[in-house]
Amino acid sequence: MAKKIRLGILGGGGDSLIGILHRVASQINDNYEIVGAVFNPNLEDSVAFAEEIDIPTNRIYKDFDTLVEEELKLPESERIQVCSVLTPNFLHFPMAKKLLENGFSAICEKPMTTTYEEAKILQATLEKAGTIFAVTHTYTGYPMVRQMREMIKQGALGKIQKVDVRYYQGWLNPVIHDKEKRSSTWRLDPEKAGISCCMGDIGVHAFNMIEYTTGMQVKSILADLNYLYEDNQMDIDGTVLVRFDGNAKGVLRSSQIATGEENGLAIAIYGDKGGFRWEQENPNYLYVMSDDKPLQVYKPGHAYNSKLSLNGTKLPPGHPEGIFDSMANIYLGVAKAIRGQEYNDGEFPTMMDGVRGLNFIESTVASHKDGNTWVVLD
Amino acid sequence: MAKKIRLGILGGGGDSLIGILHRVASQINDNYEIVGAVFNPNLEDSVAFAEEIDIPTNRIYKDFDTLVEEELKLPESERIQVCSVLTPNFLHFPMAKKLLENGFSAICEKPMTTTYEEAKILQATLEKAGTIFAVTHTYTGYPMVRQMREMIKQGALGKIQKVDVRYYQGWLNPVIHDKEKRSSTWRLDPEKAGISCCMGDIGVHAFNMIEYTTGMQVKSILADLNYLYEDNQMDIDGTVLVRFDGNAKGVLRSSQIATGEENGLAIAIYGDKGGFRWEQENPNYLYVMSDDKPLQVYKPGHAYNSKLSLNGTKLPPGHPEGIFDSMANIYLGVAKAIRGQEYNDGEFPTMMDGVRGLNFIESTVASHKDGNTWVVLD
Amino acid sequence: MAKKIRLGILGGGGDSLIGILHRVASQINDNYEIVGAVFNPNLEDSVAFAEEIDIPTNRIYKDFDTLVEEELKLPESERIQVCSVLTPNFLHFPMAKKLLENGFSAICEKPMTTTYEEAKILQATLEKAGTIFAVTHTYTGYPMVRQMREMIKQGALGKIQKVDVRYYQGWLNPVIHDKEKRSSTWRLDPEKAGISCCMGDIGVHAFNMIEYTTGMQVKSILADLNYLYEDNQMDIDGTVLVRFDGNAKGVLRSSQIATGEENGLAIAIYGDKGGFRWEQENPNYLYVMSDDKPLQVYKPGHAYNSKLSLNGTKLPPGHPEGIFDSMANIYLGVAKAIRGQEYNDGEFPTMMDGVRGLNFIESTVASHKDGNTWVVLD
């Protein structure tokens, strides 16, 4: 029947936080079986980790190239179908590219690539490959995020006139003020983390949230980033002015020095017929506003929700699901796509989301460096 | 290394809500492998379900007795170690008893049995068996519930003087006012659901939450139940006055006709040094009150939490985990126990919790039937 | 035109908290002028206080009897029309009675009297007098409390089946555990504070909130009070089971040892068509629940509110009004009544509310002393 999809894992070994997130997400709806992996750069570590989580070790490979080579020798019915790419950022692009070129599907952590150029190459690669590709903007898997998307599509807010998104964290605060620490954190090292820290790591989630929920494309941006110290080479905070077609405007705020904030992604969207407010830390509450009716609070699992939203809920209302469930919803969507089943185009973030994200990241840095000028997105 | 524990599933097939909850919970920390099951009363359905979730069908048995018989034939190293009992309530007792008698461990849905008498028999059975037994008071798996328990144990609230717990749902409201519907709902049929609906189904969770968090035992209770209609044989709402040793008192409120409520379990605990407030629908916020300091809000994953609480969190603060994660924490605790590893006695609800629960349920009905008089718990 | 009503004040001098609440409330809608007073037992203090708040001192009297005597000598057009009775509890009855007997109206602090017997005498006195009498259950002045009353009257909740009210404070916690302190606090001295502390002081507000909002009368009660220490003579905590006609039931919880709680009055009401939740500490949010629609949040000042609610709001939505405004709404209702203008019977709590309150207080103590038995209210 619904034979499990053969999943490979790249990275995510040991204490990796992202590892457990993807592993659990893949199991939640009984759709995937982990059959192969390169968990760590070192084969012994990889095998040890496989034993620790008690999966077969016969397809734990010494490196990514070997994985591809060996899997391709297997009959298609046994071969890994899709790989989760959880490696350091700079490896996303070469691994994803090679996977696609060799007929594998891929679920890729974000940022999808380290440059916009790479993103466009990867996009072209996928077009030729014809396999499935998802980039894990995890927060789009929440039922109430999906509900926003569907309600906006149905016209519930009318014409959008204002968007305000925020992503505030405070984790860099204890680091940034210590010269020693800030010079030794990999996230603040352009060699390792790319051209942007704050926008690349979390601002891009906020950007994706705008386009995912509204279905609109940002046309141009103007960014003011903050590096706080002269010797710090990477943005750790910033505000981005945003413009859409048709006089709609918005703002995107992102910070890693918002002391005491945890994982504060939030969005507010206003149209001529109504408004939305949603926060990632309380993901099961969607506030729906209008000019003259009482505030409404939508919650997951109720029949009044859209099908896309309801597909992302496993238990009746009042049983809170969280971020593992959100990621699981994305894996569920990918499973449908791999199996050739029907699915809603909001069930997982696509190559286009990844390409847009890199376009955004590079544009914010360019705008800032140019003295806070408007940059038109492609 | 950490070889996966061999898990059997009894019940939980098809659209069962509880099925997916246990299945996911068992997978979340990579500790269990489902090796055998009786998902449904009918073998074909069971096999079909096994295929649907793509697990091996060779140990899908036609009924529970066969499962026990066949598994006992297997060498111990292959045999099911623990079964999750997710069948209708009246089957919990005979199944759990037979499992324990045959050397299996068991994770049993609640209510553990249908009578207090059965509960005590099961307790005696476990004492002889020496295996592991857990009853799934799921909500005790939340990190902030565990934090309450540990902080109270450490004396953070001082001497407890007042406890107030609530469990309000509204799902019976659309049923209860229609004579046809209320006579055909199994939960309202004493033959199928035991002597109590509201107290048996959810009141007992509230009762357990009191004893789990405070570490105190309720000494006596006085209950006023509500049946709403003369022809309705089962309580669907009720309030229970509660007394502890040493002048501490409390109240337990439970309802299934609290129209519009979803799954409203909440607790407030007051001691001479401070107070707590916590709600299941927002499980990641623990409100800590005192006479003269600002209200504090504890959240999961922070280093200020107890070890027991931190063990129940997989990601950094701000990444909300939910009820699947809570149940997974219970499965994690059971895994430690089965493997003979060290664990905190709050990591899963035990036989004693089950016994206390049945004592409570029967006492509330007795108190009510006797004209709302005090009943002393054993 | 709307000549100001001539107001006298009894009590409320010096640092009295209640004094400023009534004084401000009387000024808020430009309806009252304070023309006479006995602020303190001592004339010099009274005059000094009048000077402090800069009102004329010529009608500051040495005691209550003199006030009545002297005011009666004045022509009716100059005479005090209504007195606010803010004196210690035991003086409410004699003062209110004499005021009514002499043709004055009265706004009386709660508890209206110290015994139910007195309450009934006062009721008879008012019937003869034909003047206006209000008892200040302040919380009924909040716009969203009024909205609950009107919506229930209009059938928004259908038939009420469950009521749950709470009034938790923690202020006694730092007092009660110290033998010295608890024996010297006037609230805990039956000579000074009457037969009940917790029920008399705050439980009665909760009781009134039930009857005010639902429009239903409580038929019988069963109370379990808590004194915590053997040498403490007054209840400081308690739970009251509540029954109405027609199988509706409820619970009233009240405590002054809920450590860290401030002024936690809250009510939840469930009918067969919907439910309400409201909290005094966030008075501008009314949560309206139903079986199948999104949760609604009503707020003051919106056109969707009832006229009674809107009359209690002075500014557009989003400008929070508070407890002074709530009390002012009660004073506004009394002003209408004194002027013979039309008003809604929910605009101020009446003698009947006071009588019911005393019936309730005495019944809770009786029930508790009788071993927690049911007591039928008159």
Next chain:
Amino acid sequence: MAKKIRLGILGGGGDSLIGILHRVASQINDNYEIVGAVFNPNLEDSVAFAEEIDIPTNRIYKDFDTLVEEELKLPESERIQVCSVLTPNFLHFPMAKKLLENGFSAICEKPMTTTYEEAKILQATLEKAGTIFAVTHTYTGYPMVRQMREMIKQGALGKIQKVDVRYYQGWLNPVIHDKEKRSSTWRLDPEKAGISCCMGDIGVHAFNMIEYTTGMQVKSILADLNYLYEDNQMDIDGTVLVRFDGNAKGVLRSSQIATGEENGLAIAIYGDKGGFRWEQENPNYLYVMSDDKPLQVYKPGHAYNSKLSLNGTKLPPGHPEGIFDSMANIYLGVAKAIRGQEYNDGEFPTMMDGVRGLNFIESTVASHKDGNTWVVLD
């Protein structure tokens, strides 16, 4: 003793919302007596209004000039000491100027003037006059706003690195999309409302909140305003990038087309030692964040608050006070200043706040018109 201050009122007659706010605020702490007024442009209306609120009509004047002229004829001990200026915006400047020039104090509604030039002239006028001047940035009167100011002054947040303030309303949404309506609303007419609608009306409150709480001055701004329709001449929405000395940055967001929002002023402030969050619609909760301790929630009236905050609370914790009380706190501060008593410089917003506000408003419009460039504030 504390003889009441003689207050004059300019504007605020009839259904004026601002009228009742100032009138009530002036009465709340027993410090002011309204002795004269020009409530309306028409004398009969003014007198009728005086009668309606029942104050003496002998000093109701036909116009502002007459008020000044006649009051100056009175002996100083009877003369109006301070006037509340509640007239349309364009009258604030000439009236305030003349008041100051003639030895009166003034409490002026915001915007203080219609141009920055006028603001500087008024500032010079005040310096000569030596009387008291306040501009009613009402929200600075809230106890928890004052608490932020004092805690920041004491170093609780360390060095400020990020400020984020929002003021979102939705009231213009039903107006703006209708060509007829938007062309006939006075707020959208530059002739009547000055050069800015959104920034001038509410953005300036947000700006003041930044400087009031942090004690820091904004150094430069870059604004992107939104007019939404080509024929609309006034900004109705906008985002302002903000820079301080020393690498601290921030963002100010303001909108009148945030559909469904009521009066959504909110601020978040982050320093290297901690962070704050506060919202006007729930003004009695101040969220205090840090890197590693539980979130704290400060509330009014507790002894842990600063003296400046406690001065703004009249009742014990848990008795919510609101916007009338906030404005009353400002009137209380002005009363102290007029009486020559000691006061904290945060007790009322001063001329400097007004001057800064106009500097800000003009700069935002200039920045926007110049293509969203940086403008340095004076």
